[in-house]
Amino acid sequence: MKSDHIMNAYDQELKFLANRIAFMGGHAERMVDQAVQALVASNTDLARKVVADDMALDEAQRDIDDKAVIIIARRQPMADDLREIIGAIRISSDLERVGDLGKNIAKRVVSLSDAAQPIQLFRGLEALAQLALTQLKEVLDAYATRSVARIGQVRDRDDDIDAMYTSLFRELLTYMMEDPRNIASCTHLLFCAKNIERIGDHATNIAETVYHIVTGDQMPAERPKEDKSHKVVIPTK
Amino acid sequence: MAVDEAIDRWMRRGASNLRRAKWLVATGCAAIVVLAWLGGLDWPVAGLALAAVLAVAAFGPGARAPLPTSAGAAAPASAGLQPYSAEYLAAAIPDPLVMIDQAGAIVHANDAARAAFGDFRAGTLIQLRFRTPEFQSFLSGLREGAAEPHVTDYAERVPIERWFRVVGRPLGHGTELFVLVFKDQSETRRIDRMRSDFIANASHELRTPLASVAGFIETLRGPARNDAKARDHFLQIMQDQTARMARLIDDLLSLSRLEMKTYAAPSRAVDLRQVIDRVIDAMNHLAAEVGVTIVREVPPVPVEILGQPDELIQVFENLVENACKYGQSGGKVVVSLDAGTGAEASGPSVTVRDFGPGIPEEHIPRLTERFYRVDAETSRAQKGTGLGLAIVKHILTRYNARLTIRSPSGEGAAFTVQFPPSQSRSS
Numbered sequence: 131m132k133s134d135h136i137m138n139a140y141d142q143e144l145k146f147l148a149n150r151i152a153f154m155g156g157h158a159e160r161m162v163d164q165a166v167q168a169l170v171a172s173n174t175d176l177a178r179k180v181v182a183d184d185m186a187l188d189e190a191q192r193d194i195d196d197k198a199v200i201i202i203a204r205r206q207p208m209a210d211d212l213r214e215i216i217g218a219i220r221i222s223s224d225l226e227r228v229g230d231l232g233k234n235i236a237k238r239v240v241s242l243s244d245a246a247q248p249i250q251l252f253r254g255l256e257a258l259a260q261l262a263l264t265q266l267k268e269v270l271d272a273y274a275t276r277s278v279a280r281i282g283q284v285r286d287r288d289d290d291i292d293a294m295y296t297s298l299f300r301e302l303l304t305y306m307m308e309d310p311r312n313i314a315s316c317t318h319l320l321f322c323a324k325n326i327e328r329i330g331d332h333a334t335n336i337a338e339t340v341y342h343i344v345t346g347d348q349m350p351a352e353r354p355k356e357d358k359s360h361k362v363v364i365p366t367k
Numbered sequence: 368m369a370v371d372e373a374i375d376r377w378m379r380r381g382a383s384n385l386r387r388a389k390w391l392v393a394t395g396c397a398a399i400v401v402l403a404w405l406g407g408l409d410w411p412v413a414g415l416a417l418a419a420v421l422a423v424a425a426f427g428p429g430a431r432a433p434l435p436t437s438a439g440a441a442a443p444a445s446a447g448l449q450p451y452s453a454e455y456l457a458a459a460i461p462d463p464l465v466m467i468d469q470a471g472a473i474v475h476a477n478d479a480a481r482a483a484f485g486d487f488r489a490g491t492l493i494q495l496r497f498r499t500p501e502f503q504s505f506l507s508g509l510r511e512g513a514a515e516p517h518v519t520d521y522a523e524r525v526p527i528e529r530w531f532r533v534v535g536r537p538l539g540h541g542t543e544l545f546v547l548v549f550k551d552q553s554e555t556r557r558i559d560r561m562r563s564d565f566i567a568n569a570s571h572e573l574r575t576p577l578a579s580v581a582g583f584i585e586t587l588r589g590p591a592r593n594d595a596k597a598r599d600h601f602l603q604i605m606q607d608q609t610a611r612m613a614r615l616i617d618d619l620l621s622l623s624r625l626e627m628k629t630y631a632a633p634s635r636a637v638d639l640r641q642v643i644d645r646v647i648d649a650m651n652h653l654a655a656e657v658g659v660t661i662v663r664e665v666p667p668v669p670v671e672i673l674g675q676p677d678e679l680i681q682v683f684e685n686l687v688e689n690a691c692k693y694g695q696s697g698g699k700v701v702v703s704l705d706a707g708t709g710a711e712a713s714g715p716s717v718t719v720r721d722f723g724p725g726i727p728e729e730h731i732p733r734l735t736e737r738f739y740r741v742d743a744e745t746s747r748a749q750k751g752t753g754l755g756l757a758i759v760k761h762i763l764t765r766y767n768a769r770l771t772i773r774s775p776s777g778e779g780a781a782f783t784v785q786f787p788p789s790q791s792r793s794s
Contacts, residue, residue: 156498
């Protein structure tokens with residue numbers, strides 16, 4: 131254990147950053163979770179709450195940016211501390227994006243709730259969200275405990291998310307082809323799925339940042355992406 | 368530290384004994400002094416005698432009476448706990464217990480906490496690990512000394528749903544330390560959840576067979592009233608449908624029961640070879656019925672993991688059953704066990720492989736979703752409920768194992784269960 135029981139102003143500033151990240155992480159996770167819940171249950175009240183929550187996240191990110199710049203200017207941190215501060219800036223901007231994506235899903239709830247949607251449309255989306263949230267939780271837990279042991283799994287799971295997204299993409303296309311009246315709602319759901327897939331990508335980004343903070347090295351180069359949705363074509367008869 | 372404490376305790380006991388016996392001691396001392404003064408004793412001898420009297424009075428075994436101090440009520444209890452390390456006390460508490468400082472940094476986490484939430488290093492900020500907005504405000508209320516009680520609910524949805532009621536209390540007075548105790552509420556919550564989930568799933572999935580049964584009854588009472596051939600045919604369909612409803616309810620119940628179970632890592636060593644043998648014995652009948660032979664490929668040494676035989680059997684029965692049903696055309700199902708003790712020590716894995724038509728790639732990621740069917744017609748014909756793989760996945764999550772599905776087009780499908788290496792006790 132480091133001899134850091136004497137709390138000086140510098141420590142307090144670093145703790146402030148960590149606290150704000152904790153706040154942002156909790157809020158971002160909650161927003162995504164609630165946005166998907168609102169979507170599945172067509173709960174417009176919950177969706178409105180999610181949209182309003184995004185404000186707090188944006189504010190926290192500005193806080194972190196300001197504070198980080200001040201710390202760097204005043205203290206001229208080196209090595210560990212510098213990585214920690216830069217990491218906080220990067221993680222906060224990823225989390226802010228996650229919040230935006232959650233907000234975007236919540237905004238679509240209103241247009242989707244007009245007509246009742248078949249439940250199986252949402253099952254895939256729920257499963258995808260579950261994967262992305264697991265991912266996000268895992269990387270934020272890794273940030274909290276400073277352990278990189280499980281970081282490698284995050285990438286594996288990102289492949290799962292991509293594969294799942296591609297599958298959902300196909301399924302939604304099929305529904306659209308079956309009945310043109312589905313097109314409006316399926317397009318919204320397609321964007322929701324894409325947003326969730328992006329959340330997974332941000333989680334992977336955070337994983338890389340955490341790896342850098344803890345070890346000081348970059349994570350080994352990434353393997354080629356598994357997302358094959360850009361290759362999906364509609365078979366013409 | 369312990370020595371200092373012992374000396375300190377000893378001194379305090381001495382002082383209190385002296386206080387209690389002060390009149391006796393004073394009389395004894397006075398007598399010795401008088402004797403010495405009268406010339407009956409040498410001064411050095413008198414000094415020794417004085418010291419001896421005082422020592423006996425202070426540290427000799429005295430009558431154990433409650434101390435006549437203002438802290439009289441609390442003193443016996445705290446004296447009773449003093450010899451025991453706080454760490455032992457924390458470890459003896461079965462619920463997760465975490466001690467934090469004013470900034471939220473973890474000072475100590477007991478074994479139960481580490482088992483439930485993974486490894487905490489001292490200094491980890493608790494608000495980073497438990498991030499929900501409610502927990503954050505609970506924490507700030509606790510640290511700023513807001514009015515008691517400090518209670519909050521903490522829920523984790525992934526990877527397994529868990530609920531905790533967290534109670535926070537300051538530790539002693541002015542130590543600036545706080546103790547958080549996590550009470551696991553998952554079981555009660557799950558029971559509530561089970562009810563609503565069961566109703567939602569059952570009502571949705573039972574509607575189709577029920578509607579068809581209702582339709583046939585109507586036909587039998589109406590247009591087909593006197594048509595013996597049609598009646599037989601319809602009754603057969605109705606029987607199939609009711610059988611399907613029964614299977615569906617069985618599967619739903621088994622899934623609900625699984626979800627009910629508490630979050631506890633399995634602790635019994637199970638030989639995977641025996642599990643596989645039992646599964647193959649049980650499935651041979653079904654395999655023979657559909658014209659499939661089951662091939663067994665296992666190493667000659669036991670491969671042990673920590674687990675529950677019944678659950679593992681359920682996993683592999685589901686996988687083998689699927690392989691027999693959907694890979695029927697291949698005529699063969701291979702169940703192979705890899706001890707995983709090679710250079711990579713990846714942990715044991717079991718692969719169930721069939722040689723049927725395989726599974727189209729786009730369906731693979733979603734097979735474990737409830738009621739997801741690649742082809743609803745085939746599934747229904749094979750008496751599938753759409754829950755088999757959901758059950759498999761649920762059990763495997765608890766084992767921290769991964770299910771990988773590979774199906775190169777036209778070469779059948781392979782379902783691999785990869786158990787984590789740390790669990791195996793092959794040594």
